[in-house]
Amino acid sequence: MSKRIDVTDLNVYYGDFKAVEDVSLTVEPRTVMAFIGPSGCGKSTMLRTLNRMHEVIPNAYVEGSVKLDGDDLYGPGVDPVRVRRQVGMVFQRPNPFPTMSVADNVLAGVKLNNKRISTSKSKELLENSLRAANLWHEVKDRLDRPASGLSGGQQQRLCIARALAVQPEVILMDEPCSALDPISTLAIEDLIGELKESYTVVIVTHNMQQAARVSDMTAFFNLSAQDKPGRLIEIGTTDKVFSNPDRKATEDYISGRFG
């Protein structure tokens, strides 16, 4: 598991509007990459191009390439459905399926495509996924209860377990803690540290302390003006970007002298 992501000369458009311009970056396997930057700088859009989720907006398209261990995600005949099986995603707000139990939520992705799975195997997968998301001990006695009964932090870890259950190569997280309290945030951050043992993780965050705590590499995005496309300003190891950035804009943003 865990693959390398290579983004080359990527432009992202929503119809006529160019949202992200000229981004090239590499995410090594088994590392955590953090995307930081002000609102509207295109970092969420950038994240979504890594599993083609930006395509839920009509008329969205990209130029350039995104490769997963050399396989172009935008190659001819590549279905986004297959891309998303390999590149899982966790969203800003916890979004377990409210009509399903805890167990059904975890196995929702696995049961797609009418894939038959034996009861013992699904039990094993259920437990492993929930353990990997540090949620097993909290929910093992209420696996058949509605997922909507869990707390926000538990729901978010349930969503992580759901993403892990399909055994992806990469996990994308779009501000996964912004709707959570500090304790739940800490639980997710610890979890990210464990996830990078087996997965490539890319996280978008507004919280710079969080980026500093959880990531190995940091990419800073910014936009030169309103209605201009977002650009990658600086990328490097998290230590470097936070302690000794090369660019003035990065330093200003990180030290809070932004705008």
Added chain:
Amino acid sequence: MPDFHGAVASDVDDRGKGGTTIQHGTVRRLGDRVFQALSTWSGVAILIMLALVATFLVWQGMPALTTPADELPYGAFPQFVAPLLFGTIWTAVLALIMAVPVAVSVALFISYYAPRGLAASLGYVIDLLAAVPSVVYGLWGIGVLAPALQPSFVWLARHLGFIPLFAGPPSGTGRTILTVAVVLAVMILPIVTALSREVFLQTPRLHEEAALALGATRWEMITIAVLPFARPGIISASMLGLGRALGETMVVAMVLSPSAVISFALLTSQHPGTIAANIVLSFPESYGLGVNQLIATGLVLFVITLAVNMIARGIVDRHREFSGAN
């Protein structure tokens, strides 16, 4: 320029006199009082109207239930109402079975598959269907649909006649239970479609994206994120459609020439009528206890419609925990 410091000083002065202390009692302004009265009385008015209708039906229908059978123009009440009740439910259920899958499919197509321009015009056409008066549907049923369907009834009776549903002899005019059910299905299609579409529009984007991010295809997204969420809404929409089909009068009265039989056969000319159609057909020539008997059948219709709504409510409530409403 206002004297800022002076303003602060006077506020401080007021505090001692009780000007800024919090007073007891609820705050209710004119708007609250007007709105509360209006909404309360609207609610009460509906209950009163319902009670008045029920009282009328019971009061006027009672003689039909208490008078000995040999004095009643239409014979004993249970034997009189049974075929009508059967015909009412049978046609309505058939219509529902045909209409709901089509309506849900159309709503899904409009919401998830159709290009934007087509979706808008299709929605408009569906709404137009609801605006056609039922007399027009009745004429269409007699003049177009019945003759058009008749040959297929003959074919069905010949090849599938061993199934009791399709047993012959097929009607020569095509004016059968199945024809009526098809017309009713077309009539309830708009309301079920429009309501299902509203429900699909309310499916949270968040859940749709959750499904897609797991590698779901469009259809899988619909089955795991949209349909379970929309289920209570679809049931409510169907029940409204069923209610309309149960009470539909003109179409049935125009298309069917009923007999007092209870039969599931879809294609024969020996079929029951419905309560509503029977009332409208028999009322002009009824008098005395005959009128009471017809009103009593109306009471039966009233009761089963209430029952249908309560059952639907029960189905919706049963899975409340998993509805996503919490």
